[in-house]
Amino acid sequence: xxxxxxxxxxxxxxxxxxxxxxxxxxxxxxxxxxxxxxxxxxxxxxxxxxxxxxxxxxxxxxxxxxxxxxxxxxxxxxxxxxxxxxxxxxxxxxxxxxxxxxxxxxxxxxxxxxxxxxxxxxxxxxxxxxxxxxxxxxxxxxxxxxxxxxxxxxxxxxxxxxxxxxxxxxxxxxxxxxxxxxxxxxxxxxxxxxxxxxxxxxxxxxxxxxxxxxxxxxxxxxxxxxxxxxxxxxxxxxxxxxxxxxxxxxxxxxxxxxxxxxxxxxxxxxxxxxxxxxxxxxxxxx
Amino acid sequence: xxxxxxxxxxxxxxxxxxxxxxxxxxxxxxxxxxxxxxxxxxxxxxxxxxxxxxxxxxxxxxxxxxxxxxxxxxxxxxxxxxxxxxxxxxxxxxxxxxxxxxxxxxxxxxxxxxxxxxxxxxxxxxxxxxxxxxxxxxxxxxxxxxxxxxxxxxxxxxxxxxxxxxxxxxxxxxxxxxxxxxxxxxxxxxxxxxxxxxxxxxxxxxxxxxxxxxxxxxxxxxxxxxxxxxxxxxxxxxxxxxxxxxxxxxxxxxxxxxxxxxxxxxxxxxxxxxxxxxxxxxxxxxxxxxxxxxxxxxxxxxxxxxxxxxxxxxxxxxxxxx
Numbered sequence: 001x002x003x004x005x006x007x008x009x010x011x012x013x014x015x016x017x018x019x020x021x022x023x024x025x026x027x028x029x030x031x032x033x034x035x036x037x038x039x040x041x042x043x044x045x046x047x048x049x050x051x052x053x054x055x056x057x058x059x060x061x062x063x064x065x066x067x068x069x070x071x072x073x074x075x076x077x078x079x080x081x082x083x084x085x086x087x088x089x090x091x092x093x094x095x096x097x098x099x100x101x102x103x104x105x106x107x108x109x110x111x112x113x114x115x116x117x118x119x120x121x122x123x124x125x126x127x128x129x130x131x132x133x134x135x136x137x138x139x140x141x142x143x144x145x146x147x148x149x150x151x152x153x154x155x156x157x158x159x160x161x162x163x164x165x166x167x168x169x170x171x172x173x174x175x176x177x178x179x180x181x182x183x184x185x186x187x188x189x190x191x192x193x194x195x196x197x198x199x200x201x202x203x204x205x206x207x208x209x210x211x212x213x214x215x216x217x218x219x220x221x222x223x224x225x226x227x228x229x230x231x232x233x234x235x236x237x238x239x240x241x242x243x244x245x246x247x248x249x250x251x252x253x254x255x256x257x258x259x260x261x262x263x264x265x266x267x268x269x270x271x272x273x274x275x276x277x278x279x280x281x282x283x284x285x286x
Numbered sequence: 287x288x289x290x291x292x293x294x295x296x297x298x299x300x301x302x303x304x305x306x307x308x309x310x311x312x313x314x315x316x317x318x319x320x321x322x323x324x325x326x327x328x329x330x331x332x333x334x335x336x337x338x339x340x341x342x343x344x345x346x347x348x349x350x351x352x353x354x355x356x357x358x359x360x361x362x363x364x365x366x367x368x369x370x371x372x373x374x375x376x377x378x379x380x381x382x383x384x385x386x387x388x389x390x391x392x393x394x395x396x397x398x399x400x401x402x403x404x405x406x407x408x409x410x411x412x413x414x415x416x417x418x419x420x421x422x423x424x425x426x427x428x429x430x431x432x433x434x435x436x437x438x439x440x441x442x443x444x445x446x447x448x449x450x451x452x453x454x455x456x457x458x459x460x461x462x463x464x465x466x467x468x469x470x471x472x473x474x475x476x477x478x479x480x481x482x483x484x485x486x487x488x489x490x491x492x493x494x495x496x497x498x499x500x501x502x503x504x505x506x507x508x509x510x511x512x513x514x515x516x517x518x519x520x521x522x523x524x525x526x527x528x529x530x531x532x533x534x535x536x537x538x539x540x541x542x543x544x545x546x547x548x549x550x551x552x553x554x555x556x557x558x559x560x561x562x563x564x565x566x567x568x569x570x571x572x573x574x575x576x577x578x579x580x581x582x583x584x585x586x587x588x589x590x591x592x593x594x595x596x597x598x599x600x601x602x603x604x605x606x607x608x
Contacts, residue, residue: 030398036398036401036402089586090397090398091342091344091397092582092586094344094346094401095533095537095582096579096582096583098346098530098533099530099534099575099578099579099582100579102526102527102530102571102575103572103575103576103579105568106568106569106571106572106575107568107572109567109568110567110568110569110572216526220406220409223402223405223406224406226402227399227402227403231398231399261409261413262413265406265409265410265413266410268402268403268406268410269406269407269410271403272388272391272392272403273391276391276392276394276395276399276403277394277395277399
């Protein structure tokens with residue numbers, strides 16, 4: 001029993017940190033630009049698949065860095081070519097980014113086929129704690145996610161660019177008046193979101209598997225997190241990720257392994273009736 | 287007296303003549319089946335248009351309401367032996383009532399939240415349908431089959447005319463609704479809901495009306511589809527792919543116009559079928575999605591409605607000129 005609870009605690013922390021990273025990348029784009037850029041989840045797939053591709057040539061640590069950088073560059077490209085043109089029309093952004101995800105899925109289906117692939121772990125092997133075995137890679141995922149989150153927080157608080165982004169998220173017009181260039185800073189935001197998407201894709205792929213429509217499940221999870229925590233609030237995102245993460249572990253452990261997404265969906269439906277605007281307010285500062 | 291011509295009425299007459307006469311000179315049974323499906327798909331598109339297209343409350347969960355109608359009718363006919371016509375009517379009403387009750391709490395919130403909440407609905411229904419307790423009733427992952435169908439193969443003409451007539455019986459009133467003051471207010475809600483409220487209209491009542499009508503038509507469409515196909519399963523009726531087709535159809539047609547989405551719906555179904563022999567599997571969907579995205583990008587307000595507008599200008603000029 002004690003072993004059970006310890007496993008749930010550890011798995012809960014791992015999954016929560018992973019979901020927190022996924023959700024944060026999505027949230028910062030919304031905070032700064034007020035658009036729901038759903039292609040973020042497509043770029044999760046880009047991260048996972050590019051890791052697979054790089055693995056043919058490079059060792060795992062390098063693959064990780066390369067995949068993250070590739071995703072970041074491609075995401076910046078997506079911003080410059082597509083999203084920047086649509087940014088005044090939020091409806092169109094949602095429609096086009098959903099279409100983008102599907103186009104990406106079909107391309108991946110054509111190139112890689114429907115087969116699930118397993119992601120080669122950055123740290124292979126198994127760790128045993130009090131009789132329960134864990135994939136060591138999962139601890140790496142937790143460490144990497146936490147590191148990126150802390151680095152991001154430091155970036156926001158300490159660097160000039162970070163403070164500029166914070167300013168835009170609070171009041172875009174006021175920031176512009178203060179001389180902050182929205183386009184340059186959006187590029188930085190997309191670069192960061194791209195890095196997060198890359199790492200998130202690899203983490204999620206390590207947690208489950210890599211397959212062409214793997215954008216759906218993280219999308220649902222982030223939906224639940226963002227609805228509980230409130231769009232645009234980092235504090236809310238952190239707390240909500242914990243809730244969703246632990247709920248998922250508890251339901252898969254004690255109720256039914258196949259019910260994985262169901263707990264998140266039930267949360268969403270409950271939110272619909274209790275408090276559709278989320279618990280932590282709409283747009284707080286980052 | 288100046289000659290006046292109402293090009294919308296003319297357009298409808300032309301459309302009706304074309305649609306009713308197609309089976310006379312086109313004997314390909316496969317295409318007839320496709321066009322039958324198109325008639326039903328039009329119901330999906332215009333029901334999404336009257337709610338999301340007019341009010342701007344984009345719902346990505348429309349397949350939920352379609353699925354409610356489809357599953358209700360499937361279960362009524364499969365388990366309880368209802369005959370087709372009463373089953374379809376009851377299912378449509380069921381989708382309308384339950385669907386509206388479920389979506390009402392979401393009216394409290396604005397754009398992004400509404401979108402996310404609605405997106406979860408079909409996923410939730412898929413989950414429920416597959417839960418162990420209910421699979422006896424819902425058929426679980428594989429679905430329910432066989433279901434009573436409208437007609438066997440030789441009578442595909444009857445089915446085509448039936449679905450076409452239903453489509454027109456629903457489509458024309460919805461188009462009139464869209465052109466009426468109610469339609470204008472709904473489109474005004476898209477632009478500035480607060481202003482509409484300040485002008486003395488209650489936005490909630492109008493949103494409620496739009497979504498109630500929408501859910502009825504969606505449920506009707508779902509029930510018709512299920513009996514046209516002969517089965518109901520989560521991956522066929524509740525899939526994101528269907529939702530995307532609806533969105534593409536409405537956006538290339540023109541949000542908030544009803545007639546645009548009708549044309550867009552036919553275009554999408556015909557295009558998808560035309561691509562079939564040339565593009566296998568994911569290629570077909572890829573090309574379709576790219577074409578759809580391209581058409582939306584070129585004219586976000588709707589290519590087909592723009593064409594209708596140009597035709598209208600042309601006709602008016604000719605009439606005035608003579």
